[in-house]
Amino acid sequence: MDYNFKAIEKKWQDYWEKNKTFKTHDDLENPKKCYVLDMFPYPSGTGLHVGHPEGYTATDIYSRFKRMKGFNVLHPMGWDAFGLPAEQYAIQTGTHPAITTNKNCDTFRRQIKSLGLSYDWDREINTTDPKYFKWTQWIFIRLFNTWFDENLQKGRPVNELTIPDEIKSLGDKEVRKYIDSRRLAYYENAQVWYCSSCRIVCANEEVLNDGSHEKCGNQVEKKYLKQWMLRIPLYAERLLKGIDSLNWPEGIKEMQRNWIGRSTGAEVDFRIEGLDESLTVFTTRPDTLFGATYMVIAPEHHLVDKITTDSYRKQVEKYVKQSALKSDLDRTDLAKEKTGVFTGRYALNPVNNSRIPIWIADYVLTGYGTGAIMAVPAHDTRDFEFAEKFNLPIICIQDPDVSDAEQRARILEGNECWTEDGIYINSSDPVTGIDINGLNKEAGIEKITKWLESRNLGRAKVNYKLRDWLFSRQRYWGEPFPVVHWDDGEISVIDEKELPLELPALEKYIPGESGESPLANAGEWLNVVDANGRRGRRETNTMPQWAGSCWYYLRFIDPRNDQVIFDSEKEKYWMPVDLYIGGAEHAVLHLLYSRFWHKVLFDLGIVSTDEPYQRLFNQGMILAFAYENQTGAKVPADQVTEKNGKYYNTQTGEELKQIVAKMSKSLKNVVNPDDVTEKYGADSLRLYEMFMGPLDVMKPWDERNVKGVFNFISRTYRFFAETGNISTGEEDIEILKGLHRTIRKVEDDIENLKFNTAISEMMIFLNLVYKKGKVTKETARNFILILSAFAPHLGEELWQILGHDHSLAYEPWPEVNPEYLKVDIIEYPVSFNGKMRFKIELPAEMNKDDIEKAVLADARSEKWTGGSKPLKVVVVPGKIVNVVVKPS
RNA sequence: GCCCGGAUGGUGGAACGGUAGACACGCAGGACUUAAAAUCCUGUGGCCAUAAAGGCUGUGCGGGUUCAAGUCCCGCUCCGGGUACCA
Structure with a gap:
């Protein structure tokens, strides 16, 4: 009867995959929809670390809960896969970034699947896939062809822009200039940071405070280069006002307001x-x-x-x-x-x-x-x-x-x-x-x-402090701009029928000197001739990583549509995102940029909501223990040994102090989820990620504590898998009360994303079950269902052992019977001058006066009242009694 | 500097202004075992004390409001994150 998590978890992951258990159907008639989204990851070469599954587990529990509550749930996953590392690897080895990227995605997908997360994998998207970035380019064309009407506070197509007569009289070139000066996307000389060692332009956030490039450590310099810019400040007022209506953490809202800086x-x-x-x-x-x-x-x-x-x-x-x-x-x-x-x-x-x-x-x-x-x-x-x-x-x-x-x-x-x-x-x-x-x-x-x-x-x-957004990078591995620079100075976007504009194959990925993108070496790809024989050159800059992540939540709605960006009926149905969870490091930029694009798309009638993310929640970072000596020097975790709660350097023997720090390679304290699932299983990993503490705070990973949730899972399995523990007949009243209190607490906590206390409530219930020794099948059923949102493999396994032949993923969530939540006897704490002295059991329906009388009549009161009449008695029915007496 | 968080047992953490420390780890003791592991049971903030009780004290520090403060208000200390002369 041992809990063989390896076999069980493998079995159910295969089952879900084979049966497409979590495939989302666009059941547009079902009025209860719930769009639950994770900030999709950048698939780095190092694979998942334990920080990733924190948010993913939270949204997974929420999604599973909502499904059982009868909601049609959209819960997708994908890859924000453009980025510099793959490009740099290409420079060093000549391997095409797409190859590296796909390999990394495979690793991430395998790791994520091993956690039993209920994604609809048929909706997986990848920002580097031409079928995806076709539509990123399509949106760019929209931005290029939109101007902002200050009076209406609204973006409008440029062909609705009235050209003043005095401009018209100056000729086509001036008209063109006038229109260009209004477009949301424009091309101009801009001051940028340039790293001469990497030969790339860096975003501000890649330049460290000491003026060095975060990737290579070289000093960056300022340079004027032609760049694409987006006029986000025009939307400043809209972005600012929109914040008020959002169910986001106050701190994040405040940060956005400060960033906009009105x-x-x-x-x-x-x-x-x-x-x-x-x-x-x-x-x-x-x-x-x-x-x-x-x-x-x-x-x-x-x-x-x-x-x-x-x-x-x-x-x-x-x-x-x-x-x-x-x-x-x-x-x-x-x-x-x-x-x-x-x-x-x-x-x-x-x-x-x-x-x-x-x-x-x-x-x-x-x-x-x-x-x-x-x-x-x-x-x-x-x-x-x-x-x-x-x-x-x-x-x-x-x-x-x-x-x-x-x-x-x-x-x-x-x-x-x-x-x-x-x-x-x-x-x-x-x-x-x-x-x-x-x-x-x-x-x-x-x-x-x-x-x-x-x-x-x-x-x-x-x-406003908000500035124009520098929207181009001198890199290969990004979305090409669907733009042509013509010999006569005109800049135009290419015809939508030509999308996607794919990246050309290159022999070398080294950027040009003086900050030109590697695409400058793309040969024939660069040259364009129009119907009239006019010559042009393609844009060699590519879009920043933000581009793909600005709108990916929209593509999940209809990810395989090759006719339109998404079906608008489906968009109307699924939007807005009901719950969005990710790290607070994206509090300002990603969320602000994304809101900006969304508002433009809204103004153009492409999306139906003014804001994309109705509810946002930030998970806290997961830290790890690290060790330092007297002088504050850090000692890698593999050189530390513990003895009687104290820590020593294995090399020098000196005593070390345990501190909490970010996980880092140099400290050797990075925890890989694969190791945890190997040792304790995916359900334990999931449960521990949630049990560590509140979702939104930083907390240190402590492997010893994984044992706590592992014990809980094993105990659960041992009890419910043993048919001898399932009784027939009437259920024990205490079990019933405990069960229904647990259901109520768990559902409330899931809604509020307080998973740690939900788990402890289930532990309390299990402890009660062990004390009683037997439960009915009905009780087992209900408990397994609520637990399955947290530990789905275990849930499915026990469900099957109870005799069911299909997944429990869409079983209705157990109903709370309020009868069992009622209490008839309340144990009142009685305090004197605010200090709790004794407890007294009284009927729940007893009124204030009677409670007061009962308390004062209790023999134990005399010790504190000294037999004389108290100055005051405060009775809070159902809560507490406080007797105010003269201080002795 | 400024802005936003935070500080509760040995540890991670619970606690609509109402019994501080739920739950878990760790530790101690016991049961089972030839033994160990695993498992099950009991105890576990500190101090004083006990036959049984019981008492004092305690949520970073100092004040305040309140019948009652970890929670609210004022003033600090320390830690973490963000930001950089934003006129």
Whole structure:
């Protein structure tokens, strides 16, 4: 009667595969649908680690539960398989990335299948499959052919774009330019990070804080290269508003809001003395205009040349050059020490026409606002630091709301910066007529903005941190852009009938020098001639890895459709995703990009929902124990031995401290799920992943604890597989109560994704079963059904032993009978002054007064009341009694 | 710096403002066994104490609200993650 998990698990995995037990049918008539999605993995060469199955098990339990609750469940899996490692391997060995990729996918598929996850494998997709990326390219064409109508706050096809007559009159080329300037996808010179050692352009997230490339460690440099960009900021307001309606963790929602970074303020125009130009700044504090004592423009600002006077030109040019060379490392390292240079030029403050100097400094960024600021050192800490360093005037214009008299004096004298609220002083001008003295911040902002608008000197403005999205990579292993660059300068997308545009075979995958993609060597593939004999060259950049993952949830709906991206009736049925689980590291970028594409597709009528992911949950990272010595040096786990709860270095014998750290090769503490399934079985792995702790927190893997759930599974098997333990006749009332409480707890916990407590409840029930020694077949049935969501192999096996000849996957979830949840006797804890002293059993329906009487009548009360009347008695029916007595 | 999390026994962790430590690991003791493993049973926060009881104390630290605080509020400490001068 031993629990032979190897044979059992193999048997049922084969059964599910053979019978296609988890094939999802597009039963569009069934109103109960549930789309449960995992963030699909990048199939790396190292295979699965125990972090992957955490989320997969959670969604699997949820899916199995929903199926048993009568839902039509869509639960697919696929591969986000483009990526640099396969390409680098190709460079080294000449092996085509597709070969490496498919091999890795095979490993991942085998490993995932060995966990008994209930995916519909007929829907498996792979982002590198031309049949898939055909539609990624198709979406790109949509983005290219869409503009954003600010008035309707909606993306629309470019052929609905009205061309102003004055543009039309300038000819076709200008019309083309006008349209191109509105497209959601555009092609432009952009500053990118370039790694000369790998010869590739890197995404920001691949550049480490010290300015080195995360893959090779070499310093990256900045470079201007022609790039595809997507105008995601146009959707900033929609993306921001949409967040509110989502059932996502608050922290993630907040991170997205911060990333979008909406701020309200005003644009203000400053005339430049001696030039017929004005300098526009964005400020959130137009109310502090009277405190503006200088201006700063970014070194890359387009007016730098014009503004700089001859006598300062040399210094300025030197400074601009220097800051261009600076990596982010230098900028942050020197963050405390601000640098800058005077241009020799002055601007005029619109509120009082005072002359204020224009400086250049790299603490002002080109990419945000207008790339120029008005500096108000008295009320902005960065401006304050800069002004102190360069001895620029600091004028306090706000009497601060502060109680400390000394601090107030320092602020008024301009010796300390004040960024909070206060009452304006020195904020009026008889000539221009503006006066905000005596007002506070809110009123001041409003008044001065109105004044600026009425004089056409400025305007209220909303600004976002969100920037255009750099959407091209100089790599081979990505989706080719369906784009042709024509000799006459026109850029066009290819006809949809020509999709997919597949990658050409190459002999070598080495990128070109100066940052060109390997596709630049693609020979004939590159050349295109149109019907009129016009020559063109294909785009050599490829799309970033985000592209395929931005919309894969849509393809799962109809993955084999080669006519359309997906059937829209099916899309209407399945969308939105009801539950999406993955790591928090994708909190911002993947989810934001994906929402952006979805909204564009929604505007174009291609999808039926405004948001793709209704409910999101992030699993916490799984960590592992690691060891360090007195000096904090890490010792690889294979050089550590345990003795009486202490840890020692096997080489040196020194005592080590156990810490919790990320799993890493160097620490030798990576846990491979294959090893765990080999030793304890897939059901134990699944159960332990869930039992470790709450799904959303980080937790350390501790193999010793796998034994706990393994014991539980073995005990379950030993009990229910032994027919002698199954009784006939009436079920024991305690068993019934326990069973129904367990069903209720488990179903509630699954809905709330609290799998750890669901499992412990089942353990409690099993302990009760062992105590009683026998259960009825009905009880066994019900318990096996709820357990099967967690440990499906064991569930199926016991189900069969009970005499069933088909899978339990679609059996109805056991009904809770509320009769058995009722309690007639409550054991009230009785506390005196908040301290629990004794317990008393009272009928559940007893009212407050009677409870009070019963408690005070109890002999044990006298010890605490001293026989006198208590000051107060708090009775919470069903919960607790608290007697307040005079403290002795 | 800023933003977001977190801190509960030897360990992983439970706990609608209502009995702190469920469940599990580990450990200790017992049963079974020639013995061990496996299994089953019992105990297990700390301190004091006992014939049986019982008492004190305890959720990172310091205050507060409340009949009652791990939970709510204010002020810290430490740890983890994100971000980098966002005007």
